[in-house]
Amino acid sequence: MTKVLVGLQWGDEGKGKIVDLLSQKSDMVIRFQGGCNAGHTVIANGETFKLHLIPSGILNPNTICILGSEVVIDMEVLINEINSLKERGISLDNFHISPYAHITMPYHRLTDSLEEKSRLKKIGTTAKGIGPTYTDKVNRSGIRLIDLFDKNIYFKRLFEIIEKKKLALSVYKDFIESDNAFDLYSVYNESLNLFESLKPYIKDSTDLVYQYKKSKKSIIMEGAQGSMLDINSTDYPFVTSSHTLSGAACLGTGITPMDITSVLGIAKAYATRVGSGNFPTELEDNDFDSIGYKIRKEGKEFGTTTGRIRRCGWLDLVLLKKAVLANGVTELALMKIDVLNDFDEIKICVDYDKDKNPIYVSFDGWEKINFPNIHDNVYKYIKFIEDYLEVPIAYLSVGPEREMTISLSKTSIEL
Numbered sequence: 030m031t032k033v034l035v036g037l038q039w040g041d042e043g044k045g046k047i048v049d050l051l052s053q054k055s056d057m058v059i060r061f062q063g064g065c066n067a068g069h070t071v072i073a074n075g076e077t078f079k080l081h082l083i084p085s086g087i088l089n090p091n092t093i094c095i096l097g098s099e100v101v102i103d104m105e106v107l108i109n110e111i112n113s114l115k116e117r118g119i120s121l122d123n124f125h126i127s128p129y130a131h132i133t134m135p136y137h138r139l140t141d142s143l144e145e146k147s148r149l150k151k152i153g154t155t156a157k158g159i160g161p162t163y164t165d166k167v168n169r170s171g172i173r174l175i176d177l178f179d180k181n182i183y184f185k186r187l188f189e190i191i192e193k194k195k196l197a198l199s200v201y202k203d204f205i206e207s208d209n210a211f212d213l214y215s216v217y218n219e220s221l222n223l224f225e226s227l228k229p230y231i232k233d234s235t236d237l238v239y240q241y242k243k244s245k246k247s248i249i250m251e252g253a254q255g256s257m258l259d260i261n262s263t264d265y266p267f268v269t270s271s272h273t274l275s276g277a278a279c280l281g282t283g284i285t286p287m288d289i290t291s292v293l294g295i296a297k298a299y300a301t302r303v304g305s306g307n308f309p310t311e312l313e314d315n316d317f318d319s320i321g322y323k324i325r326k327e328g329k330e331f332g333t334t335t336g337r338i339r340r341c342g343w344l345d346l347v348l349l350k351k352a353v354l355a356n357g358v359t360e361l362a363l364m365k366i367d368v369l370n371d372f373d374e375i376k377i378c379v380d381y382d383k384d385k386n387p388i389y390v391s392f393d394g395w396e397k398i399n400f401p402n403i404h405d406n407v408y409k410y411i412k413f414i415e416d417y418l419e420v421p422i423a424y425l426s427v428g429p430e431r432e433m434t435i436s437l438s439k440t441s442i443e444l
């Protein structure tokens with residue numbers, strides 16, 4: 030059984046929580062794209078874990094956790110993450126990194142900031158070097174983990190790449206404060222040091238994936254970011270640089286389209302977006318009484334990776350339906366419904382008028398979700414979503430902890 034988990038909005042839907050929950054009963058979790066731009070928060074047994082690269086299944090010591098070759102690796106971030114998990118008693122024995130994954134180098138982070146500075150219309154990237162790493166990968170001038178095993182070959186390759194980068198980035202020379210990122214020897218030595226710490230985890234797991242598939246073990250494919258940030262999204266260039274849709278689970282992981290048995294789409298009960306770009310249902314967030322402010326405060330809507338304020342808005346079912354179709358979603362997890370407690374009125378966008386303004390349907394609010402008892406108005410709200418999207422809501426998240434998740438009937442919600 031291979032289940033793909035993807036975010037259906039602009040990221041930050043709560044994928045980490047659901048991967049953690051499902052991995053309690055899964056044999057393998059494979060993260061298939063993105064890099065340390067992601068921030069997955071998992072709260073388990075009273076402890077909070079913030080993960081950027083390591084799959085959110087790592088809290089189950091029996092689950093094999095793999096970073097596939099489409100994931101881009103910032104070695105320093107990854108080592109910090111490994112060390113902080115170890116300090117908290119989490120075993121990393123079952124953690125594998127594909128040797129074919131590309132490395133985010135110091136000059137990628139620098140390029141990301143320089144390009145962003147020079148843009149008239151900012152994308153609002155996380156400045157983690159993600160775009161430039163994928164650019165080099167596609168341009169065949171990237172560096173993979175496997176390239177560091179032979180120091181001589183690596184040195185020659187790095188020399189050639191850095192020389193070209195210096196020329197290409199000379200257009201930004203007025204912006205560059207420190208050029209350590211282009212210092213061949215410092216980049217070379219530092220990267221090899223970091224690589225030494227990662228070596229024990231670097232192994233090609235493709236054969237293991239094939240074995241697991243053959244013996245019908247349960248595999249979760251963990252996506253990062255969200256469908257609307259896919260590089261092919263119509264909102265380009267306000268997107269990330271990887272493929273975030275379910276199909277990308279088959280890139281560099283050993284999983285093929287024929288293996289996927291279900292696609293679990295994860296959406297918040299409202300919408301958030303970090304960075305620039307189209308957001309039709311965005312709410313005003315300019316004073317303490319505004320609805321946008323209330324959602325942001327209740328939902329703690331600040332970026333896990335950058336700490337930036339997230340823009341907040343009502344749920345947009347028009348965009349969500351497109352994401353459901355683009356991913357082939359077979360079941361849904363609706364997250365953070367508790368954040369909508371204590372609203373007199375809650376809205377959902379069901380269409381746009383001729384000027385592209387959202388058309389809303391209104392719902393009566395509810396006071397509190399007395400877990401596990403759910404208020405009738407909550408059921409009305411989620412039943413409407415289910416009917417519109419024509420996909421069953423399998424999980425309803427009513428609080429941040431692992432236990433605060435309600436597993437609903439796979440077929441339909443009964444009112």
Ligand code: IMP
Nearest residue numbers: 040066067068153154155268269303304
């Ligand atoms: P990049 O991925 O850092 O290049 O950023 C491109 C866009 O994607 C920016 O709007 C970011 O805020 C957004 N983004 C990237 N990763 C995430 C994420 O994990 N959650 C939410 N937004 C993200």
